[in-house]
Amino acid sequence: MQTDELERTLRPSLGDRITSVEAFPDTAGRVRFRREAALDVFRSVHALGFHHLSTVGGIDWVDHREVFYILWSDDTRQYVVLSTDVPASDAHVESATPVWPSANWHERETWELVDITFDHHPDLRHLLTPDGYAFHPLLRSFKLHEPEELEVKARHV
Amino acid sequence: MSEMWINMGPQHPMTHGLWNLRVRIEGEVILDVDPEMGYLHRGIEKISEDRHYNEVITLMDRTCYVAGLAWEHLYMLAAEEALHIRPPERAQYLRVLCEEFQRIASHLMWYAAFVQDIGLMSPFLYGMRDRDLILDLFQSYTGARMTYEYMRAGGVRNDLPPGFTDRARKVLDWLLPRFHEYDQLCLGSDIFHKRCDGLGKLSAEECIRHGVTGPMLRSAGRKRDLRRDRPYAVYDQLDFEVAVADGADVTGRYLVRMEEMRQSVRILYQVLDWLDRHPGPVMADQLPRWLGAPYAPVGREGYLLKRNYPKGVGFSAIEEPHGEALAYVVNEGGEHPYRVKFRSPVFANLAASRHYLVGYRVADIPPIMGSVDVCVGEVDR
Amino acid sequence: MASATLYSVSYDLSHLLLGGIASVFPDPLRAWISNGNVITGLAVLIFAALLLAASMLNTILLIWWERKLLGRFMDRRGAMHVGYAGLLQNFADGFKLFRKTTVQPREADALGFFTGPTAYMVTSMILFGVLPISSGWNSGALPLSLLLALAIFSFAPLFIFVSAWSSNNKYSLMGGMRSAAQMIAYEVPLLLAVVAVVIVAGSFDLTTIVYEQQNYWFWGPLFVALVVFVAGMLAEMERIPFDLPEAEAELVEGWNTEYGGMLFAFFMLADYLRSLIGSILVVLLFLGGWTMPSWVPSAATSFPLAGIFWFMLKTYLVFAVFVWIRAALPRVRTDQLLRVGWNRMIPLSLLAVFLAAALVTVKCVPVFGCLPSPGI
Numbered sequence: 001m002q003t004d005e006l007e008r009t010l011r012p013s014l015g016d017r018i019t020s021v022e023a024f025p026d027t028a029g030r031v032r033f034r035r036e037a038a039l040d041v042f043r044s045v046h047a048l049g050f051h052h053l054s055t056v057g058g059i060d061w062v063d064h065r066e067v068f069y070i071l072w073s074d075d076t077r078q079y080v081v082l083s084t085d086v087p088a089s090d091a092h093v094e095s096a097t098p099v100w101p102s103a104n105w106h107e108r109e110t111w112e113l114v115d116i117t118f119d120h121h122p123d124l125r126h127l128l129t130p131d132g133y134a135f136h137p138l139l140r141s142f143k144l145h146e147p148e149e150l151e152v153k154a155r156h157v
Numbered sequence: 158m159s160e161m162w163i164n165m166g167p168q169h170p171m172t173h174g175l176w177n178l179r180v181r182i183e184g185e186v187i188l189d190v191d192p193e194m195g196y197l198h199r200g201i202e203k204i205s206e207d208r209h210y211n212e213v214i215t216l217m218d219r220t221c222y223v224a225g226l227a228w229e230h231l232y233m234l235a236a237e238e239a240l241h242i243r244p245p246e247r248a249q250y251l252r253v254l255c256e257e258f259q260r261i262a263s264h265l266m267w268y269a270a271f272v273q274d275i276g277l278m279s280p281f282l283y284g285m286r287d288r289d290l291i292l293d294l295f296q297s298y299t300g301a302r303m304t305y306e307y308m309r310a311g312g313v314r315n316d317l318p319p320g321f322t323d324r325a326r327k328v329l330d331w332l333l334p335r336f337h338e339y340d341q342l343c344l345g346s347d348i349f350h351k352r353c354d355g356l357g358k359l360s361a362e363e364c365i366r367h368g369v370t371g372p373m374l375r376s377a378g379r380k381r382d383l384r385r386d387r388p389y390a391v392y393d394q395l396d397f398e399v400a401v402a403d404g405a406d407v408t409g410r411y412l413v414r415m416e417e418m419r420q421s422v423r424i425l426y427q428v429l430d431w432l433d434r435h436p437g438p439v440m441a442d443q444l445p446r447w448l449g450a451p452y453a454p455v456g457r458e459g460y461l462l463k464r465n466y467p468k469g470v471g472f473s474a475i476e477e478p479h480g481e482a483l484a485y486v487v488n489e490g491g492e493h494p495y496r497v498k499f500r501s502p503v504f505a506n507l508a509a510s511r512h513y514l515v516g517y518r519v520a521d522i523p524p525i526m527g528s529v530d531v532c533v534g535e536v537d538r
Numbered sequence: 539m540a541s542a543t544l545y546s547v548s549y550d551l552s553h554l555l556l557g558g559i560a561s562v563f564p565d566p567l568r569a570w571i572s573n574g575n576v577i578t579g580l581a582v583l584i585f586a587a588l589l590l591a592a593s594m595l596n597t598i599l600l601i602w603w604e605r606k607l608l609g610r611f612m613d614r615r616g617a618m619h620v621g622y623a624g625l626l627q628n629f630a631d632g633f634k635l636f637r638k639t640t641v642q643p644r645e646a647d648a649l650g651f652f653t654g655p656t657a658y659m660v661t662s663m664i665l666f667g668v669l670p671i672s673s674g675w676n677s678g679a680l681p682l683s684l685l686l687a688l689a690i691f692s693f694a695p696l697f698i699f700v701s702a703w704s705s706n707n708k709y710s711l712m713g714g715m716r717s718a719a720q721m722i723a724y725e726v727p728l729l730l731a732v733v734a735v736v737i738v739a740g741s742f743d744l745t746t747i748v749y750e751q752q753n754y755w756f757w758g759p760l761f762v763a764l765v766v767f768v769a770g771m772l773a774e775m776e777r778i779p780f781d782l783p784e785a786e787a788e789l790v791e792g793w794n795t796e797y798g799g800m801l802f803a804f805f806m807l808a809d810y811l812r813s814l815i816g817s818i819l820v821v822l823l824f825l826g827g828w829t830m831p832s833w834v835p836s837a838a839t840s841f842p843l844a845g846i847f848w849f850m851l852k853t854y855l856v857f858a859v860f861v862w863i864r865a866a867l868p869r870v871r872t873d874q875l876l877r878v879g880w881n882r883m884i885p886l887s888l889l890a891v892f893l894a895a896a897l898v899t900v901k902c903v904p905v906f907g908c909l910p911s912p913g914i
Contacts, residue, residue, distance in 0.1 A: 283612070
């Protein structure tokens, strides 16, 4: 399945609930969607044959955060990436567990490490960090040590 | 006996690592389980954000301590894509060599631990003995037995030493009849079948619903193997079968892993032949200077050289000994990867543990969890 | 047959010792020391000390034997470094355990926690005094020595359960329960197999049972009983494939999870003592005790201590079979074990009893020959 084919299949049913379908290396493509429409997108993509949810992860882009879902289809033998942006001040998205039960632990991990809340998650507890751990290690604001001085003045070039 | 929760772990012979399986039992029957992870969480994804691309390799060896080279391969595939580097073909064959040997070593380690779990004492040492031969081979060309640090962005660190392929063939010739011995010791025993048949059932549909991959999925009859379905490196040029079984139980997983080892031997013979016939470079020649050698100070010069380098994302998926492993590397400029995300197969396999443990007995936990092949290092990362 | 017995040797030793000591002292004391009761008392002590030394030495040797055999089965060499071929390794291990602190869990019940292992060990050791090793090495005529031995042997589940329960650990408790269930389940077929032997031999006295095997050993005609007895013994000794009470993969270490140091050593020693006793019982009941095969020349038969040598040889070979089983078989599950115990072993042992009765009725078997005396 090519990226444009993916867009042709998804666009009619989802309309502007997906913002774009773009190329992504070694996969069928990356579907960017609005977070309000998360469950609709999940169901549509699941109906396309992507029954296996490989992983859920988050990226902290400082001003906003990105949640991505990597899915696999046994029919087309391809991966597809779903991704949505959530504002850092209000980082939450609908849980994918009703569609893919395997999202359970991946979302727990993303919640505790990247600080993205998954609404209606059945069991949102700490997984890798201890209960009550107040930090979110995978945020850019969580520094392992003081940032190196990387400012290089023009005359040194 | 009334209901009670027992903690199997974090120090418990069944866990083979550092995790805690909380089990609610009534008598000896399991009513509920709740795995507690995180005892080995080292934040590998976070530390990777603070390291140069080649320095992350060190962490990969420690991600799964029995399948270090497979994880190096996984990371290298993603990192090279993010960095727009392509390794020479010989390096790719060498990586496949590493991965397949690592698969056998990992499965042998699994075999040793698994038979110990069901009380078979001697095969434990047989498995360890034969795994040692492979570790010796690793030592002869990577210099280490566990933390190899062999692969690099753009290829592998060094070529094979002279005479390696013959030594490797000797090991493979020794291994093949051993697999038959293993089968005799396990499948030939009635008690083994009594302990393992029909245990830990998880159908293919359930596996896919819960994200379970690898030998567990293949034991349910689903022929999914990323080496075959989505060939990476040079797997499309190699001839092998995907091992499947139809029991969906502990015995099925045993059969799948045994067959996988045989197929790995088959692949390795082909790879060794190819390596004999095609000498060549093992590193890409057009490498960006700032990549440097690992642990060489890159510093300011590196940063400057890096500034004009194109951004990119890398995505790779390999069939690790335990199942489907993914890596997602974001290169946003800068010396370090912006974000690295790994998907561990055991993570998902463990997450589904409620679905293949509940209803069985406490005494069934060791064989079932043994058949899952838990490697805590890659679950917690 | 050697005329000296273990007790006569002890008595002579006591006599010699006290006579020597008495000669140094003035008269009233001398008369008291050389008094027959005092000599007998010391003789009993020496007798007990010899028994203790022999049982401990054999137990430790048995552990060494198992370690070496298991090593060979596993393609390695076993203990090698302490002493010749690792012979002293177990003494070193014992010394290490002896020096360790015994940690008692805070919530454990102290009385049961300490008396459990001690009683387990002591009952196992008492047993050693009951068993005849050769015509000389026995405790005299005990008409019901077999019953006594089996009665003491079956104390174990009680003490295991006491120590498991008082450790206040869930794994210990589960291990103790499994142990009790398993031992009780296998006690019945074990006893029925023994009944088969008793029917044929016509006596509960172990010495008589051995002498009844002069013409042929019982393992052949009573093969079914032997199989039941060995399987039952495996369960009683808690060895693979029946080592569920201490199945380490699921129950950590079973009923002795909380034990360390010398108390653990007690369990360990008592386990091997029981393995030794199990092997000895197999030899006594089925392999002709200290009687020698007919092809052994009579010169070798009358050699002093030849009986003990043959007895120990057989015992260690029987134990080697137990080790072999341990090296080759996985462990079964509790419910499977119990099902096999109640559904298979008991009918089989009843069959053994029936066959024994038939044997006594016909008196002579074609290949083996005739019974020396008619049996019960």
